[in-house]
Amino acid sequence: MTDQKPQENADVIDINGNEGKQYVSFKIAEETYILDIRKVREFITYERITIIPNLPEYYKGVINLRGSIIPVMDLRLRFGYEQLDYHERTVIMTLNIGDKLLGLVVDKVLDVLHLPEDRIQPPPETEKVIERQFLEGICEWQDEMLILINLDTLFDQDPSLQLIEKTQHSITPIQ
Amino acid sequence: MIDSSRFDPEALKLFLEEAGDMEDQIEESLLLLENDPSNQEAVNTAFRGFHTIKGGAGMIGFEELQQYTHQVESLLSDVRGGEKSTSPELISALLGSIDCLRSFCKDLEGIESYDQQGVAASLEEIQKLSGTSADIGEPQTEADPEPTVQSEVSVSNESGFSRFLIELRFPEELLQEGGDPLLLLKDLHELGECIVTAHVHSIPQLEILDPSKLYLHWSVLLNTEKSEEDLENVLMFFLERPQVQKKEDSGGSIHVSNFKLDKLMNLVGETVINQARLKELGQEFRTLNRKLGDRYQQIIDDSDIVVRELQDQVMNIRMVPIKGAFLPLQRIVRDYSVKSGKKIKLEISGGETELDKTVSEKLGGPLKHLIRNAMDHGIELQEERVKNGKTPEGKIELKAFHSEGHVFIEVQDDGAGIDAEKIKDIARSKQLLDDETELSEEEAFQLLFLPGFSTSESISDISGRGVGMDAVRQDIESLRGAIFIKSELGQGSTFQIKLPLTLAIIEGMLVQVENQIFTIPLLSVLETLKPLGHQHKTLQKQGEVIELRGEYLPKLNLSRIFNLQKVDPPNLDPLVVVVEQAGERYGLLVDKILDQQQVVIKSMEENFFQIPGIAGATILGDGGVSLILDLPGLLKIALQNRQEPLEVS
Numbered sequence: 036m037t038d039q040k041p042q043e044n045a046d047v048i049d050i051n052g053n054e055g056k057q058y059v060s061f062k063i064a065e066e067t068y069i070l071d072i073r074k075v076r077e078f079i080t081y082e083r084i085t086i087i088p089n090l091p092e093y094y095k096g097v098i099n100l101r102g103s104i105i106p107v108m109d110l111r112l113r114f115g116y117e118q119l120d121y122h123e124r125t126v127i128m129t130l131n132i133g134d135k136l137l138g139l140v141v142d143k144v145l146d147v148l149h150l151p152e153d154r155i156q157p158p159p160e161t162e163k164v165i166e167r168q169f170l171e172g173i174c175e176w177q178d179e180m181l182i183l184i185n186l187d188t189l190f191d192q193d194p195s196l197q198l199i200e201k202t203q204h205s206i207t208p209i210q
Numbered sequence: 211m212i213d214s215s216r217f218d219p220e221a222l223k224l225f226l227e228e229a230g231d232m233e234d235q236i237e238e239s240l241l242l243l244e245n246d247p248s249n250q251e252a253v254n255t256a257f258r259g260f261h262t263i264k265g266g267a268g269m270i271g272f273e274e275l276q277q278y279t280h281q282v283e284s285l286l287s288d289v290r291g292g293e294k295s296t297s298p299e300l301i302s303a304l305l306g307s308i309d310c311l312r313s314f315c316k317d318l319e320g321i322e323s324y325d326q327q328g329v330a331a332s333l334e335e336i337q338k339l340s341g342t343s344a345d346i347g348e349p350q351t352e353a354d355p356e357p358t359v360q361s362e363v364s365v366s367n368e369s370g371f372s373r374f375l376i377e378l379r380f381p382e383e384l385l386q387e388g389g390d391p392l393l394l395l396k397d398l399h400e401l402g403e404c405i406v407t408a409h410v411h412s413i414p415q416l417e418i419l420d421p422s423k424l425y426l427h428w429s430v431l432l433n434t435e436k437s438e439e440d441l442e443n444v445l446m447f448f449l450e451r452p453q454v455q456k457k458e459d460s461g462g463s464i465h466v467s468n469f470k471l472d473k474l475m476n477l478v479g480e481t482v483i484n485q486a487r488l489k490e491l492g493q494e495f496r497t498l499n500r501k502l503g504d505r506y507q508q509i510i511d512d513s514d515i516v517v518r519e520l521q522d523q524v525m526n527i528r529m530v531p532i533k534g535a536f537l538p539l540q541r542i543v544r545d546y547s548v549k550s551g552k553k554i555k556l557e558i559s560g561g562e563t564e565l566d567k568t569v570s571e572k573l574g575g576p577l578k579h580l581i582r583n584a585m586d587h588g589i590e591l592q593e594e595r596v597k598n599g600k601t602p603e604g605k606i607e608l609k610a611f612h613s614e615g616h617v618f619i620e621v622q623d624d625g626a627g628i629d630a631e632k633i634k635d636i637a638r639s640k641q642l643l644d645d646e647t648e649l650s651e652e653e654a655f656q657l658l659f660l661p662g663f664s665t666s667e668s669i670s671d672i673s674g675r676g677v678g679m680d681a682v683r684q685d686i687e688s689l690r691g692a693i694f695i696k697s698e699l700g701q702g703s704t705f706q707i708k709l710p711l712t713l714a715i716i717e718g719m720l721v722q723v724e725n726q727i728f729t730i731p732l733l734s735v736l737e738t739l740k741p742l743g744h745q746h747k748t749l750q751k752q753g754e755v756i757e758l759r760g761e762y763l764p765k766l767n768l769s770r771i772f773n774l775q776k777v778d779p780p781n782l783d784p785l786v787v788v789v790e791q792a793g794e795r796y797g798l799l800v801d802k803i804l805d806q807q808q809v810v811i812k813s814m815e816e817n818f819f820q821i822p823g824i825a826g827a828t829i830l831g832d833g834g835v836s837l838i839l840d841l842p843g844l845l846k847i848a849l850q851n852r853q854e855p856l857e858v859s
Contacts, residue, residue, distance in 0.1 A: 085835040086726060087821055088772030089847070097818070097827060099835050102480040104827045106818040135817045 055151040061141040081125035107138035225266040232259040247296040402434025479810035486831035533561035553603040560610035566712040588625030622704040628697040630654040655695040656793040718809040722802040724774040756797040
């Protein structure tokens with residue numbers, strides 16, 4: 036952090052001024068989410084997804100990204116919204132999470148924003164229970180509330196663990 | 211643990227790679243020497259091996275190992291010069307020192323602390339064999355045909371201290387070859403007080419100076435308590451470099467990391483897939499413009515040949531002779547023979563048979579197990595053998611060969627054979643089998659692979675801890691192989707392992723279930739059929755089986771096991787793919803059989819997790835993904851579902 040604080044109304048800092056971080060914003064239903072642009076690898080158009088059996092519904096399956104098999108998660112379903120039908124304009128964001136790649140389906144990708152880090156505040160308490168582990172913070176910007184996603188928690192639990200544990204009984208031979 | 215952080219990591223890696231190779235070479239030559247004590251070439255190989263390790267240890271600055279190998283080398287030098295003759299004790303001691311070397315290396319790799327007592331005991335043994343003083347011979351300098359360090363040593367004694375004048379001149383290319391004179395200077399400094407003068411007059415003008423070349427040479431005046439021999443130890447590696455270098459050149463090979471190979475393999479896999487896509491596009495071209503389509507097709511056909519050749523060549527790089535996996539077994543048999551008093555001969559054939567490096571590396575464990583079993587349970591005691599009219603010496607044959615696009619490995623002993631009745635009794639006593647079930651001999655042998663089964667009446671430290679054969683089978687299956695047992699009472703047993711040539715590509719059967727395409731490894735497929743209505747049977751309404759030539763196979767409904775979305779209208783006339791897993795047959799229900807082709811296996815874990823029932827994925831000609839079935843996992847899910855039939859939605 037430098038001593039020169041950005042001016043009051045300088046919400047967006049020019050790409051040459053190294054103030055703040057860059058975020059990608061996108062829509063899920065009526066809400067606007069953002070995530071750290073450094074995590075984003077590329078945007079690809081929807082292609083046929085091969086389902087992976089017996090996983091939670093928000094894992095849509097896997098796709099072929101130039102020879103790598105990467106899983107695709109539907110963020111709508113992850114956050115408990117209704118499924119939207121996919122079409123040729125559905126975008127999959129591919130993200131670097133740790134040393135893995137994840138495809139994320141969102142409703143619509145909006146923009147790239149520069150936001151000073153100190154504008155982001157912790158998410159407030161809510162009356163109804165939300166899955167707070169997915170939320171890193173919120174930020175007010177141009178009369179809109181931006182929600183910063185914590186990518187690590189989206190993907191940190193092995194969805195098949197339960198299944199593996201459940202199936203780890205020895206096989207008795209079938210005569 | 212040795213603090214390996216004090217070593218240069220790059221140099222350490224090189225050293226460990228080299229040492230690993232050398233250890234195997236030495237071991238092989240020692241075993242040769244044991245059979246033929248006059249084999250001078252074997253002595254030389256062993257000597258060179260120890261010498262190289264010593265040099266390497268000196269290079270990274272690991273003195274303990276350097277001194278240790280020096281002792282061994284001195285002993286071997288005597289053998290080489292004919293002053294000592296080979297005896298079983300000598301071979302045992304030398305083999306023991308290989309174990310010590312491996313223990314040192316394991317420590318350096320950070321796996322486990324080295325066996326200090328073992329090293330001390332080995333050192334004592336080596337010294338005893340060398341005669342009381344190990345320091346008499348000074349073989350090192352004689353072994354240097356082309357020293358590149360011109361060291362002139364002048365000595366003058368004054369009260370226990372010696373003064374040496376050492377002139378260090380290196381070839382200009384030293385730095386390019388990874389040598390570092392600074393290391394040597396540091397080592398010299400550790401010996402005692404040093405006065406170093408660097409000669410800079412050969413440094414050229416800046417414009418023509420090549421920073422990767424070494425222009426300096428040094429004069430070092432060393433005042434030390436240490437002997438001349440210690441000094442030579444320090445200089446050893448540099449003295450020896452040309453010899454090592456020359457050997458590699460004539461072999462014409464390089465070390466390539468597995469990572470790079472895998473990457474190359476992936477790229478080739480990609481190219482193969484893209485090639486298939488281009489071909490599909492060609493068909494469309496032809497319908498639009500015949501002439502252009504034909505020309506396009508010609509190009510595709512040409513590049514097809516190249517791509518196939520490329521694939522073969524890259525696959526070929528991964529292929530190594532299976533000998534590497536066989537070598538340690540010789541040692542195991544030898545040690546067992548010495549220890550147990552059972553005389554056993556191991557005959558190896560087909561060591562040159564090539565298979566995928568990864569497969570070969572993972573075979574060590576299972577093979578070791580099979581060999582130990584054969585020695586422990588198979589081969590009878592000497593008296594017993596003679597009584598049964600056999601040769602007193604037991605024989606284990608280890609064979610490898612290619613057949614039907616697979617690698618076969620057989621471990622065959624001429625021992626007592628496996629008593630099917632005894633196995634059944636044990637299985638019953640361990641409640642692995644109920645009293646009523648009748649089993650054929652073949653089925654009885656399969657019981658050996660059940661977890662917790664061990665036929666050894668006494669538990670020995672060689673084998674028979676009860677974790678035996680099921681672990682072997684799991685290992686083999688993880689390599690997508692299978693294992694079979696043949697045995698004749700009184701005549702001996704044969705364990706046959708069938709393995710794919712490579713792990714990266716399998717022969718697969720593409721099937722459609724609902725609207726998903728799955729790949730079944732062809733290795734497991736026995737047959738496919740379109741069953742007639744009366745072949746579908748049920749037990750108590752919901753236990754589904756399929757009748758096949760008088761036998762009833764469990765029916766596995768893939769759509770249900772995987773909870774797939776049903777297509778509308780449902781397919782009422784499914785096909786059955788009969789697969790074999792662990793000696794049992796099952797009928798997989800599928801909607802369509804699409805194709806049979808070689809598929810490149812992609813890992814699911816690379817970006818995701820291991821999914822039960824799925825071995826990996828592959829990319830189809832149209833760029834889509836097909837999941838490859840993992841039959842053991844699939845069975846687990848199926849049986850799991852069976853246990854809670856009501857909860858399956």
